[in-house]
Amino acid sequence: MADTQPNIQGPPTIYDVARAAGVSIASVSRVLNGHRNPRQETRDRVLRAVAELGYVPDGAARALSARLKEVVGVVFRRVPWVETGDGAFPEEEESLQFTDVINRGIEVAAQRGGYNLLLGSVVIDEHDAHRRIMTMARKSDGLVLHDRVLEPSRLAELSRHVPVVTMAGVATQTTANVRSDSGTGMTELARHLIHDHGYLTMAYVAGHADSPDNIARRLALAAEAASSGVLLMEGPQWQGNYLASGGANVVSRLLSDGVRLPRVIVCANDQTALGVMHALAQHGIDVPGEIAVTGFDDIPVARHLRPQLTTIRQPIAELGATAFELLRSMIGNHEPAEHDIVLPTRLMRRASCGCPPVTAPTGQLSRSVLLAKSDSAAPAERDAPADRRPGADIAVPGQRPAPADSPEGAKS
Amino acid sequence: MADTQPNIQGPPTIYDVARAAGVSIASVSRVLNGHRNPRQETRDRVLRAVAELGYVPDGAARALSARLKEVVGVVFRRVPWVETGDGAFPEEEESLQFTDVINRGIEVAAQRGGYNLLLGSVVIDEHDAHRRIMTMARKSDGLVLHDRVLEPSRLAELSRHVPVVTMAGVATQTTANVRSDSGTGMTELARHLIHDHGYLTMAYVAGHADSPDNIARRLALAAEAASSGVLLMEGPQWQGNYLASGGANVVSRLLSDGVRLPRVIVCANDQTALGVMHALAQHGIDVPGEIAVTGFDDIPVARHLRPQLTTIRQPIAELGATAFELLRSMIGNHEPAEHDIVLPTRLMRRASCGCPPVTAPTGQLSRSVLLAKSDSAAPAERDAPADRRPGADIAVPGQRPAPADSPEGAKS
DNA sequence: CTGAAAGCGCTTACAG
DNA sequence: CTGAAAGCGCTTACAG
Numbered sequence: 001m002a003d004t005q006p007n008i009q010g011p012p013t014i015y016d017v018a019r020a021a022g023v024s025i026a027s028v029s030r031v032l033n034g035h036r037n038p039r040q041e042t043r044d045r046v047l048r049a050v051a052e053l054g055y056v057p058d059g060a061a062r063a064l065s066a067r068l069k070e071v072v073g074v075v076f077r078r079v080p081w082v083e084t085g086d087g088a089f090p091e092e093e094e095s096l097q098f099t100d101v102i103n104r105g106i107e108v109a110a111q112r113g114g115y116n117l118l119l120g121s122v123v124i125d126e127h128d129a130h131r132r133i134m135t136m137a138r139k140s141d142g143l144v145l146h147d148r149v150l151e152p153s154r155l156a157e158l159s160r161h162v163p164v165v166t167m168a169g170v171a172t173q174t175t176a177n178v179r180s181d182s183g184t185g186m187t188e189l190a191r192h193l194i195h196d197h198g199y200l201t202m203a204y205v206a207g208h209a210d211s212p213d214n215i216a217r218r219l220a221l222a223a224e225a226a227s228s229g230v231l232l233m234e235g236p237q238w239q240g241n242y243l244a245s246g247g248a249n250v251v252s253r254l255l256s257d258g259v260r261l262p263r264v265i266v267c268a269n270d271q272t273a274l275g276v277m278h279a280l281a282q283h284g285i286d287v288p289g290e291i292a293v294t295g296f297d298d299i300p301v302a303r304h305l306r307p308q309l310t311t312i313r314q315p316i317a318e319l320g321a322t323a324f325e326l327l328r329s330m331i332g333n334h335e336p337a338e339h340d341i342v343l344p345t346r347l348m349r350r351a352s353c354g355c356p357p358v359t360a361p362t363g364q365l366s367r368s369v370l371l372a373k374s375d376s377a378a379p380a381e382r383d384a385p386a387d388r389r390p391g392a393d394i395a396v397p398g399q400r401p402a403p404a405d406s407p408e409g410a411k412s
Numbered sequence: 413m414a415d416t417q418p419n420i421q422g423p424p425t426i427y428d429v430a431r432a433a434g435v436s437i438a439s440v441s442r443v444l445n446g447h448r449n450p451r452q453e454t455r456d457r458v459l460r461a462v463a464e465l466g467y468v469p470d471g472a473a474r475a476l477s478a479r480l481k482e483v484v485g486v487v488f489r490r491v492p493w494v495e496t497g498d499g500a501f502p503e504e505e506e507s508l509q510f511t512d513v514i515n516r517g518i519e520v521a522a523q524r525g526g527y528n529l530l531l532g533s534v535v536i537d538e539h540d541a542h543r544r545i546m547t548m549a550r551k552s553d554g555l556v557l558h559d560r561v562l563e564p565s566r567l568a569e570l571s572r573h574v575p576v577v578t579m580a581g582v583a584t585q586t587t588a589n590v591r592s593d594s595g596t597g598m599t600e601l602a603r604h605l606i607h608d609h610g611y612l613t614m615a616y617v618a619g620h621a622d623s624p625d626n627i628a629r630r631l632a633l634a635a636e637a638a639s640s641g642v643l644l645m646e647g648p649q650w651q652g653n654y655l656a657s658g659g660a661n662v663v664s665r666l667l668s669d670g671v672r673l674p675r676v677i678v679c680a681n682d683q684t685a686l687g688v689m690h691a692l693a694q695h696g697i698d699v700p701g702e703i704a705v706t707g708f709d710d711i712p713v714a715r716h717l718r719p720q721l722t723t724i725r726q727p728i729a730e731l732g733a734t735a736f737e738l739l740r741s742m743i744g745n746h747e748p749a750e751h752d753i754v755l756p757t758r759l760m761r762r763a764s765c766g767c768p769p770v771t772a773p774t775g776q777l778s779r780s781v782l783l784a785k786s787d788s789a790a791p792a793e794r795d796a797p798a799d800r801r802p803g804a805d806i807a808v809p810g811q812r813p814a815p816a817d818s819p820e821g822a823k824s
Numbered sequence: 825c826t827g828a829a830a831g832c833g834c835t836t837a838c839a840g
Numbered sequence: 841c842t843g844a845a846a847g848c849g850c851t852t853a854c855a856g
Contacts, residue, residue, distance in 0.1 A: 011550070011573045013833060024843045029835055037841060054569060059551035060475035061833030064848045069472055071530070071551065078516065095712035100512040104490065107533055116548060117531045118483070121519055136528060138423070139471035139483065157466060161423045244716060274716045281718060282770075300507035304656060304686045306693060306718035358694075425849060436827045441851055449825060473849030476832045829854085840842085 012053040020049035032057065070115045072327060073140035073162075074106055075133055075149045078121035079243065097299040098269065098316060099146060102167060105320025106144060113328055115141075122149045130154045137162045142327045144320075145169070147211055163330035165323045168213045171340040176330065178323045178341045182216035182296075185312035185345030189266070189294060190224035192347060197354050199263045199292065203233035205250050205276060207242040207268035214242075214268050217296060221266055233262055240272045247275030255283055261291055264353070270295035270302050270311055277305065277352070288354040298348055307351035308358075315343050424465040432461035444469065482527050484739060485552035485574075486518055487545055487561045490533035491655065509711040510681065510728060511558060514579060517732025518556060525740055527553075534561045542566045549574045554739045556732075557581070559623055575742035577735045580625045583752040588742065590735045590753045594628035594708075597724035597757030601678070601706060602636035604759060609766050611675045611704065615645035617662050617688060619654040619680035626654075626680050629708060633678055645674055652684045659687030667695055673703055676765070682707035682714050682723055689717065689764070700766040710760055719763035720770070727755050 018025045023042060031038050031046040038046070049055070063069040076099045107117045120136045122129040133150060137143055142163035150158065152172075158164055159174040171177040193199050204221050207214035218234065225232035237254060240246035247267060254261065267273035273295035280287055287293050287307060295302060298313035322341055330336050351357040430437040435454060443450050443458040450458070461467070475481040488511045519529045532548045534541040545562060549555055554575035562570065564584075570576055571586040583589040605611050616633050619626035630646065637644035649666060652658035659679060666673065679685040685707035692699055699705050699719060707714060710725035734753055742748050763769035 014835095015833080025834080026836080026843060026845095027841090030842090033835080039841060042841080054573070056546045056550045056573070058476070058833055059547070060472045060481055061848090062835080063472035064470070064476050064832090064850085065834040065836080067835095067848070078520075095509055095513065096516075097507055097509070097512075100509075101507065103531070104508075104533070107531060108490075111532065111544070116551060119515070119519060119529045119531045120523065121516070132523070134468045135471070138468045139528060161466070161468070274713070277718075278716050301686070301713050304690050305716070426851095427849080437850080438827060438829095438852080439825085442826090445851080451825060454825080470849055473832090474851080476834085476848090477850040477852080479832070479851095826856085827854105828856100830852090832851085833848105835848085836846090838843105838845085840844100 011058070012055045014055070014057065016053055017046065017049045017055045020053060021045040068331075069139065069141050071118050071140040072106070072110055072115050072324060073118040073120065073133075073136040073143040074103055074146075075120050075122055075136060075143065076103070076146040077149050078123055080123045095271075097301065098271065098297050101299065101316040102146070102320040102323075105317030106324045107320075108317070109321035109324040113324070115324070115328070130158070133158065134161070141331045144323045144327060147213075148208060163327055165327045165330070167319065167323055168211065170212055176326050176336045176339045176341075178319055178326060178343070179213065180314040180319060180343045181345050182213045182312075183220045185296070185314075185347070186217045186220035186266075187224055188345075188347045189296075189310075189312055190221050192349065193264050193266070193292070193294070193353060194224060194228045194230055197264075197292070199230070199354075201231045201233070201262035202264040202266055203238055203262045205238050205240040205247055205265060205267045205272050206234065207240060207272070209239065211242075217268060231262065240268060240275075242269050242271060244271050244275030244278065247272035248279040249275070251276050251279035251283075255279075261285075264292040264294065266294050268296060270297040270299045270309060273309055273311070273352075274301075274305070277309075288352050292354045293352045295352075302348075303350065305352070310350045310353035310355065311348050312345045313348050314345055319343060423470070424467045426467070426469065428465055429458065429461045429467045432465060433457040480743075481551065481553050483530050483552040484518070484522050484527050484736060485530045485532065485545075485548040485555040486515055486558075487532050487534055487548060487555065488515070488558040489561050490535055492535045507683075509713065510683065510709050513711065513728040514558070514732040514735075517729030518736045519732075520729070521733035521736040525736070527736070527740070542570070545570065546573070553743045556735045556739060559625075560620060575739055577739045577742070579731065579735055580623065582624055588738050588748045588751045588753075590731055590738060590755070591625065592726040592731060592755045593757050594625045594724075595632045597708070597726075597759070598629045598632035598678075599636055600757075600759045601708075601722075601724055602633050604761065605676050605678070605704070605706070605765060606636060606640045606642055609676075609704070611642070611766075613643045613645070613674035614676040614678055615650055615674045617650050617652040617659055617677060617679045617684050618646065619652060619684070621651065623654075629680060643674065652680060652687075654681050654683055656683050656687030656690065659684035660691040661687070663688050663691035663695075667691075673697075676704040676706065678706050680708060682709040682711045682721060685721055685723070685764070686713075686717070689721075700764050704766045705764045707764075714760075715762065717764070722762045722765035722767065723760050724757045725760050726757050731755060 014025045014028050017028045021028065023046060027038055027042055028046050028050075031043050032050070059069070076096070078096070103117070103119065110117050118136055118140050120132065122132065130150060133143070137158060138161075140162065142165070143158070145164060145166045147166075147168045155164065155172065155175060159172075164175040166175055166177045168179045169177050193202065202221075202225060204218055206218060222232055222234070224230075237259070238250055240250055251265075265276055267276055273293050277287055277293050280291060280293070285291055293309070295309050295311035296314075297316065298311045299316070302309040302311050322343065326336055326338070326341060349355045426437045426440050429440045433440065435458060439450055439454055440458050443455050444462070471481070488508070490508070515529070515531065522529050530548055530552050532544065534544065542562060545555070549570060550573075552574065554577070555570070557576060557578045559580045567576065567584065567587060571584075576587040578587055578589045580591045581589050605614065614633075614637060616630055618630060634644055634646070636642075649671070650662055652662055663677075677688055679688055685705050689699055689705050692703060692705070697703055705721070707721050707723035708726075709728065710723045711728070714721040714723050734755065738748055738750070738753060761767045
């Protein structure tokens with residue numbers, strides 16, 4: 001078959017394969033798409049030619065003809081880049097771990113279904129975000145929209161063109177939504193803080209004020225605080241933005257204003273907690289000894305922080321995968337089975353709330369493991385847990401930890 | 413124009429617009445693509461019809477006709493999902509912050525250039541990874557490949573189909589590469605550890621053995637150690653995998669084997685350092701007091717760790733953006749201007765190497781900021797820095813910090 | 825400046 | 841089972 005030359009340049013087309021195999025392009029297409037029609041001999045010849053030429057169908061041609069791109073678009077909201085003084089190029093300031101893990105969940109599910117993921121970001125207040133999103137829509141079979149990438153009014157218009165699934169949003173007549181159970185999760189956390197730890201004062205560092213997740217978390221926390229007579233500080237001073245910088249700014253501002261801080265700071269998400277813990281540490285305030293801090297999400301780094309972050313785990317990757325499956329069920333003008341899918345959450349008790357830290361199961365190690373002499377004091381050993389649980393990083397719903405500080409009295 | 417009905421279903425096509433505007437589809441196309449031909453009146457009519465119908469061209473048709481998809485593919489390597497016992501769905505175990513930030517850099521640059529990003533992952537030892545990558549190639553105009561997603565032999569084949577840029581790899585005859593200057597960065601770090609801090613024993617927790625970055629870092633560190641007579645521990649026992657779990661496993665294994673640890677653990681990347689610090693903390697070993705730890709990359713969370721992580725900053729997002737620009741210069745069969753672009757790195761001195769921690773510029777705060785009474789001891793104040801620098805989180809090349817521990821003698 | 829027509833590379837009825 | 845042909849929705853020479 002050495003005489004069968006493909007096009008002068010560029011990848012081989014289906015015509016090249018057909019010529020090499022001595023069949024029509026229809027047969028090539030049938031073999032490649034797994035129809036059972038072609039007989040074995042035809043199939044063999046086609047497959048051989050395909051292998052020889054290294055043929056892979058062009059995605060655009062396939063999409064145009066089959067009316068299916070096998071691509072799902074994902075739009076998320078990105079922090080605008082900040083120009084740094086020292087280089088020609090801007091750098092990103094924040095990580096978006098929650099978003100990234102969701103996207104990974106979407107991608108894995110999409111892959112299984114033979115889809116690829118078209119990723120695009122939008123910046124706050126970008127005036128023609130909807131145009132860019134529309135362009136993405138026309139490059140995909142459907143769209144997953146993260147929180148707050150498009151005004152609700154535009155949403156309706158968009159959903160007339162392609163199926164749309166929102167993440168952590170609100171289901172509409174024409175769009176479906178996937179979220180996790182923020183209310184139940186926050187209620188569980190609040191009860192742990194109030195009843196297990198006996199904390200009497202708390203604050204809520206909010207996420208975006210109009211985010212449904214933020215609202216649900218705030219309300220659940222407020223309800224528990226009210227029913228237990230616990231003081232809950234919230235409001236403009238405590239307004240964050242789901243970012244570490246937002247959490248850090250809230251704390252720094254309050255401290256420099258001389259505002260007295262509560263015993264626990266409950267954060268709208270882990271990223272915020274990251275910033276809050278950072279700011280507290282900068283000011284020499286011990287967590288959880290002086291102030292306990294909690295998050296929401298359980299992003300991968302949560303367990304690597306010092307102290308490890310007590311938080312509500314969302315099944316983050318699964319949220320993404322669920323969004324993909326839901327979207328796929330809508331592709332082809334089908335109605336989704338459900339319009340609002342809610343996944344469960346669970347409390348992860350770690351050290352930042354005041355629960356005993358989990359240390360290595362091997363127990364205390366001899367100092368002889370240190371090759372180098374050190375002139376620094378050995379680190380203060382924190383209170384050894386009464387009920388040392390090897391798997392305490394895993395949620396144990398039925399189990400109550402020993403309170404890390406003594407209750408300060410009930411319902412002051 | 414209420415009488416102009418679009419197709420029964422689906423988004424309007426260029427034919428719908430042409431009919432509504434009373435012109436040919438060619439004119440519609442010309443107006444939309446910014447050709448200067450159409451006269452003002454034609455232009456107005458087209459634009460009005462476009463607005464009324466909400467027309468946006470189909471990406472696949474456009475791609476097929478214009479021979480340009482305006483999509484760049486990005487392939488990265490993902491940790492395989494682990495089935496958890498408690499649910500139907502697997503969960504991701506690790507974050508991939510370095511990869512995620514690079515991808516964000518690619519995406520931002522791509523967006524500026526009118527491109528979108530097609531994202532796909534590959535798993536270690538996936539046998540038909542190359543087929544999936546090929547499919548992605550046929551859905552894009554070019555490919556950015558992260559480290560080790562494809563065997564080198566397949567690379568050559570792939571690059572015959574589409575332009576390929578590798579990240580942190582090696583340039584070949586047919587592919588270009590973008591990386592940062594690992595050698596210089598590691599040399600700077602090693603000198604800081606050896607000469608500024610006076611450390612005499614160190615270890616290197618490696619990344620993937622065949623990663624060019626890993627090799628460059630290891631060699632640079634070894635060269636500095638050798639020329640200063642410092643002990644460097646490395647080898648199979650110290651083999652990591654660029655993941656937090658890899659770093660944690662190395663430390664845990666060594667500790668349970670009773671191996672004596674060195675004064676500094678230099679990690680191949682930040683993610684590894686995260687795991688190392690986590691494992692050390694679990695075993696009650698103080699960082700940096702007993703063992704100093706350093707990373708490489710400066711991923712966003714590095715500065716949020718306790719202690720803050722001393723590391724080499726790579727311009728991560730810029731690496732991605734550069735890869736996109738390079739790739740775009742290759743799209744259309746152009747030769748890239750450069751085949752191997754190397755971006756600079758710089759040392760970020762933070763606390764984990766033993767440099768003085770940076771605390772809030774406001775100085776010490778009254779305990780009265782705490783609303784709740786606390787029964788826990790105030791946190792131990794770490795050695796106050798002699799030269800407290802407000803901007804110490806920013807690299808200050810010319811400045812040397814006070815050593816955090818006394819030199820243990822020169823060139824033992 | 826504008827329209828009719830060809831063509832991008834596929835898939836899929838429609839005949840045979 | 842197989843091939844010739846139409847068609848997916850665009851862009852762009854080619855004529856006028």
